[in-house]
Amino acid sequence: MGGRRMGPLNTQRADVFRVPCRGPGDLAGVQALVDAGELNPADIVAVLGKTEGNGCVNDFTREYASVSWCRWLADRLAISEGEAERRVALVMSGGTEGVLSPHFTVFTRKPAPPGRGGKRLVVGRAATRDFAPDELGRMAQVQATAQAVAEAMADAGIASAADVHFVQVKCPLLSSAALAKAKAPVTHDTYESMGYSRGASALGVALALGEVAQAELSDASVCADWARYSKRASASAGIELQGNVVVVFGEAEGSASPLRIGHTVMADAIDAESVRRLLAGLGGTLVNLFAKAEASPNGAVRGRRHTMLQDSDLHATRHARAAVGAVLASVTGETALYVSGGAEHQGPPGGGPVAAIVRVAP
Amino acid sequence: MGGRRMGPLNTQRADVFRVPCRGPGDLAGVQALVDAGELNPADIVAVLGKTEGNGCVNDFTREYASVSWCRWLADRLAISEGEAERRVALVMSGGTEGVLSPHFTVFTRKPAPPGRGGKRLVVGRAATRDFAPDELGRMAQVQATAQAVAEAMADAGIASAADVHFVQVKCPLLSSAALAKAKAPVTHDTYESMGYSRGASALGVALALGEVAQAELSDASVCADWARYSKRASASAGIELQGNVVVVFGEAEGSASPLRIGHTVMADAIDAESVRRLLAGLGGTLVNLFAKAEASPNGAVRGRRHTMLQDSDLHATRHARAAVGAVLASVTGETALYVSGGAEHQGPPGGGPVAAIVRVAP
Amino acid sequence: MGGRRMGPLNTQRADVFRVPCRGPGDLAGVQALVDAGELNPADIVAVLGKTEGNGCVNDFTREYASVSWCRWLADRLAISEGEAERRVALVMSGGTEGVLSPHFTVFTRKPAPPGRGGKRLVVGRAATRDFAPDELGRMAQVQATAQAVAEAMADAGIASAADVHFVQVKCPLLSSAALAKAKAPVTHDTYESMGYSRGASALGVALALGEVAQAELSDASVCADWARYSKRASASAGIELQGNVVVVFGEAEGSASPLRIGHTVMADAIDAESVRRLLAGLGGTLVNLFAKAEASPNGAVRGRRHTMLQDSDLHATRHARAAVGAVLASVTGETALYVSGGAEHQGPPGGGPVAAIVRVAP
């Protein structure tokens, strides 16, 4: 797990930069922040990007953005592109349907004298070991993820699960190569394996945060028992890794960050009220929202039929991002929001977790 | 222009039924209202449907729904399907992206003793003469539409333009056959002719309602001078007619309807506030919203780039309906809303008119 | 099973009419044949249509075309629309990608004095009993289909399986209502149930024609053992029936038809050579081709990667119809061909059955 190690970690200062881009390979805005002395590339620990592809299987805008970031980081930090990829958690989410606007959210942290303004944003990271193909989408992945969440909380200086507000997981999938080595994989389909991996990862987060009890979970729970879920997990599957990378976003006393974070759960795709309450409670100026969206699996929103799951021209995740993105934009007046699809065990069926980071008086 | 003629027209009673459907050909919900004695087929003057196609060129769900309605009306009223089509203004708008739910809004009116509750909903209709191919999309269509709006206002018993809140126009397009007869048509492209016809129709509404002055308009204004628009027009082009059909929705003293109507304009696709104010001002229980949506033509929403106009996989009108539909659903808690795309001269660029019909104490 | 019963069935005369249409509801070309005295509506036993939808879940052009045909038949034959649907096997296949042209192929048969020109086209039909939800996609459906194929062969006057060249099956799916009644259905997913139903139906055809032995088949074979398939089956799942309808197309001595039929199998999507050989062997003038198309499930065509299965913007069946349709059009010089997607156990993986009907000297 890359980046420079923190000392006593609640003396860190975490910052967040939201940077618009003109395309998946456009880092001019990021470079401008560096040139202006606002952003130090060496402090970057994670990037959550929204790129303008379809967010589904053949979305190359994610890979293109990741490659561009690796190249840029390698050049700035005089390291290899492989090292850059290990150092920074690059999570690219495709799909800016409707009003959503492509952008990168860049997270930094650096040592700092303790702040005295009360709880403020902290960021922590950890990684699991690599998984065997037969472990993916099963309890082995659930438990390793839970362990990594605990480690990332320690890395962030967070003592209580109540202070965790968003957990981003990057998780592997079963590639053709992995499937060839597997004995009894959870699925033989690469695309389906992405859902299982996200689902097991989210349940791992739920387990670590006490949202679900160990006794409630078994291999059979993953992508089946939808009543078990995390209100704070956001998982994204990618082909470039074999273990999970976990980034925990929460709050701690003593953090020197000028930012706060909170979370809520949208009960369904049009639940603007929950987000309005979250933002009113947090105060401050919005830096970004982080939300998961999905088409309600029962085929209805508030009792009325929707057509997202029957549309063979347009994937349901694209419909869902367009809808949730517009609702959140109407609440915040801002369209460069992180709204991601594919929400297995991430929030209730048809709804999803939402975290908000806001800038407050330091 | 079909339907039974009204006497003194402000003694009419207008009703509105919102009926979900399971597909474009499903009129079981409508029939159930008839069987329950709530709806008299002979009173129907207009149907505004949302069907689950792509809302673009090859959307056959609109035609399928229209054909199903003609058949149903012909059977119920013992008339021919052609007569049914002339009697009732059937406006089918394709596209229920995101959370939107397919449904029909059925408008009826019948003679009734005057109501005494103040201004209430009235509906009026009129039609222009058939247009020559070279007139379409030009001042001839603008002026004939304005004249028809005035006639429909009279038919509704509305004296002042201030009491008009929504004007639905069905207008022709330039088919290949029409183009073959044209000398100097506004365009040689059938698809483009739909935009010109909608645009000229909307400017006709604006002219009739005093939103634009005669002197401000010329042939060159249509689909060019976007600063001229109506806040109350909704236009839809179809191949089955040669002239415009106009349906005016407004209010009049003496109407016996239990419904009220009001309107506003969304300044952009995420302007929930304008609609919230409209509904708060009207009071009552929502029967339906009627809105036009479009992707902001300058490529940005509140200063941030959107990607709707560059998406070659998904037409911008589909993006826009998904976004605006979700915003309106989040305001109303209801997803069976009439949100239609293609808003030339219908509201400001990137925004659009919204009308609300609500049920109040009778 | 409708239509007038034949006497000694190899004294029938079968005819085939290929009729272009301007849309899914356009039967003007069919009516013109009736008006010209060429087609007697009472003789129609089956219609295979290509309509211009996406051929996937939300393709309403199929339903729209079927409804239009029922209405037209009901009017012409003075029967109810329900009777029309039972009388004529209406099989609508969506998707005319690439050069393919929307059209209907109308099959008629009527009693006739025996022909003396050798083997000629005969058509026969039969139906299975209705299936219980738990039988669908399993051996019960396989065996009942095999039995119905035998009956349809008898109805056609075909004695030997070698004289059968194409078997079109319409089969049910597991609707939500059916799933609610099922105890242990083959799948809980409506869309997946279509594949299982088509697969079991195709295996039933293979069993009846001796292409697969009873001992080789079990419940576990369906949609799993791809080495078992029919070279002559074409199956299509629809929501409007509970049992299978089977139409057998083959040849018999004594048929008075001026048509012949033959079949081949395309080994892959670009196997033009097999079709060229088929047509050269048959001689005569092409009336229509009937083909099944699918994206090669191993992700390659002749060893080169294809991208059809990874394209989240465009369903693989649409890619496959575009490709196979163009290849067949390049062989025949004709684009109004019946090319249908979804080929479970219908031809080898990545390839598919092709039948040709040609007009020969009578």
Place this chain on the structure above:
Amino acid sequence: MGGRRMGPLNTQRADVFRVPCRGPGDLAGVQALVDAGELNPADIVAVLGKTEGNGCVNDFTREYASVSWCRWLADRLAISEGEAERRVALVMSGGTEGVLSPHFTVFTRKPAPPGRGGKRLVVGRAATRDFAPDELGRMAQVQATAQAVAEAMADAGIASAADVHFVQVKCPLLSSAALAKAKAPVTHDTYESMGYSRGASALGVALALGEVAQAELSDASVCADWARYSKRASASAGIELQGNVVVVFGEAEGSASPLRIGHTVMADAIDAESVRRLLAGLGGTLVNLFAKAEASPNGAVRGRRHTMLQDSDLHATRHARAAVGAVLASVTGETALYVSGGAEHQGPPGGGPVAAIVRVAP
């Protein structure tokens, strides 16, 4: 114009490598050729790639592939990425619909002793000056392109237009920035400007090759007079340049290449016969085909209606590539073919130029 200059140019040796890729950023196959000593990066003069995007406006696979190539060339040749872009003509064509397989075709040339086997492949390049925004899509671009074709012929050592078989042009478009500087641009729409630029470039090729006379052309011809076209032009518009880059592929005596090239024109999308004749005439082993495809603008193929131009879910260029790609694959047995969409003045309406490069006895 980059690359090392040739001496007497018909003593060059041109080679062509067709390299499959696993994605737009995958150059492992290219690197393997280098590692095996078969390909010298310093000899590369052009790359024509097929990438797996939609080939339309938001196809980032083209940019991603170009960026990857620039990076790779810069690393191998120890030059900047900007120099790499100027040195090698990188033409990335998006869209591998149907059976088409993503790949790169790499063209090299190097000095060599004269060959004595008769006419063999030669490659030549040239560039125009940068165009003013108002020149684009007009005679200025036509004439400058014609001049560049003549220069590229000289660079290739080709004396007669009859020996030119394929001319690939990369041409600019009118970006928003360019439009802001323009006084009277041919269009104010960026997307439309791509068609005008391709059209003017193709007419420039036609003029240079004597396919069209100077007197037949004026500003008004571009994208209007479809009877004027080149049988050998292939044009592609991109945002990264302001002038045209021209690569001429032809034959010359004395070339030391083991390859030959020829061309034909498909009369329509299913004209397999023309290509079969071309290949039979050339002999040898196919290295690659280079073809342009388009949906017939009159809405019909061989008199039958097609639906490509009405499909709002799937762009006509995607339909056309799927169809033409499959036809060519069925002729050659090979799916990694260069089939590109958007064929203004490149071949007859609905058809397009096809060039074949084959390996013959040296």
